[in-house]
Amino acid sequence: SxxxxxxxxxALQELCCPLTLTPSETVVKFGDPxxxxxxxxxxxxxxxxxxxxxxxxxxxxxxxxxxxxxKLEEWTPxxxxxxxxxxxxxxxxxxxxxxxxxxxxxSIYPLNQKTRTQYWLxxxxxxxxPVQHLTVRWYKNNKTIQTESFNDTTTKTLVxxxxxxxxxxxxxxxxxxxxxxxxxxxxxxxxxxPAISQTHRVSVNTKxxxxxxxxxxxxxxxxxxxxxxxxxxxxWTCDGENMLANTxxxxxxxxxxxxxxTCTAANYLGSVTKTxxxxxxxxxxxxxxxxx
Numbered sequence: 001s002x003x004x005x006x007x008x009x010x011a012l013q014e015l016c017c018p019l020t021l022t023p024s025e026t027v028v029k030f031g032d033p034x035x036x037x038x039x040x041x042x043x044x045x046x047x048x049x050x051x052x053x054x055x056x057x058x059x060x061x062x063x064x065x066x067x068x069x070x071k072l073e074e075w076t077p078x079x080x081x082x083x084x085x086x087x088x089x090x091x092x093x094x095x096x097x098x099x100x101x102x103x104x105x106x107s108i109y110p111l112n113q114k115t116r117t118q119y120w121l122x123x124x125x126x127x128x129x130p131v132q133h134l135t136v137r138w139y140k141n142n143k144t145i146q147t148e149s150f151n152d153t154t155t156k157t158l159v160x161x162x163x164x165x166x167x168x169x170x171x172x173x174x175x176x177x178x179x180x181x182x183x184x185x186x187x188x189x190x191x192x193x194p195a196i197s198q199t200h201r202v203s204v205n206t207k208x209x210x211x212x213x214x215x216x217x218x219x220x221x222x223x224x225x226x227x228x229x230x231x232x233x234x235x236w237t238c239d240g241e242n243m244l245a246n247t248x249x250x251x252x253x254x255x256x257x258x259x260x261x262t263c264t265a266a267n268y269l270g271s272v273t274k275t276x277x278x279x280x281x282x283x284x285x286x287x288x289x290x291x292x
Contacts, residue, residue, distance in 0.1 A: 017091035018042035019083050025096040027191045028072050030129070035068040036095050038081035045083045051092075052079035059084070075099050075129065075156045098186065101158060102193055103128040106182045108200040111164075121200060123163045123180035130156050133186050136163040137195075139179040167202075177201050216280050217254050224248040224263035224274055232265040255280055 022037045038048060040062050050057045050067040054074070057065055067079045077099065082092040104127040111120040121138075128134055131150045138146040148163045167178065181197040214220055224234055236243040236250045238261040243250055250261065255278060263274045 017083060017093055018045060019048070019081055019091070019093045021081060021093060021095050023095070025098075027098045027100060027186050030075070030099050030101045031071055031073060033068075033070050034072050034097070035066055036079070036081075037064055037066050038093070039064045040083060044086045046086050048081065048083045050079055050081050052077070055079060072099065098130065098133075099156070100133070100184055100186075100191075100193075101127065101129045102184060103182050103196050106180060106196045106198050108178070108180050108198050110200075110202075118166065118168050121165045121167060121178060121180075123165070123182075123198075125161045125163075125182045127158045128161065128182065128184070129158045131159050131161060133184050134161060135183050135185050136161075137181045137183070138163070138165045139177075139181065140167075141177055142179070214255060214278070214280060216256055216282055219251070219253045220255055220278065222250045222252070222261055222263070222276050222278075224250075224265055230267045232267050235264045235266075237262050252278075 018040050020039050022039065026034065026036065028034045038050065040048065042062075045062045047059045048062055048065050049059050050065060052067060054077075055067045055069040056079070057067070062083075065081065067081070069077075077097050078094065079097075080092045080094045082090055084090050103125045105124070107124045107126070109122045109124065111122055123136060123138070125134065125136065132153045132155075134150050136148045137144055146163075146165055150161060152159075163180065165178065165180075167176075177199050178201075179197050179199045181195045183195040184191075184193045186192065222236075224236075232248075234246050234248055236245045238250075238252070239259050243261075248263075248265075250263070252261075258280045259278050261276045261278060263276070264271055265274070266272075
């Protein structure tokens, strides 16, 4: 007897072992049904069947025998269709089966900040298979800025993978969206699954420095109006004195002199400072201001 290995050349396969698999290659989602036909037109085939841990068949007469599994829950299924020839010899062919699973989660996390405007984002792809067909793309405001693929051809089971992106944000940029997209792609002639993505919006911006004018003894509310994601933490100082205010507005009562106040808006992605100059104008004589 002899064993016939699978050949990509149909003519050589026919000479070696007169069996045809339909399909010979297939991509199946983990847990989905699958079926493959094994057929022959050769007259010298006495019988045929499938050998497999699940879905195997007995010895059947030609011309067709089907391997069928209602719920495929193996990462490396290895069914084999065999034929017994009239001279008593045997040969076999095996299909190429790729079992996949799309990620459970695609998540973006900021890593430690390097400078005020440079930091790192990490994209975690959880429970995906097979990793060799995984492509991760990073987008900045819908423009592709980084693509990463994985060359592990031996791991067929579920894995967790990560992709790192270094980004530089200038203060002039109002708000920037970064998107991480994970996709299973099985080549130009294979299955291409919908991408799973998450968007991360980063910004720490304030308006430019400005000026406020008021009369001596008036009350004033200064506004920082910062945008930030994650939300910013605020710190106010006036003429170098910490005002112990951690909101985006500062109330000052009975201002009696010109002063300079600063608001710092910060999150772990960076910080910016807004300066407000408060100019106090004298009220003049009290008799004029408070006359009946």
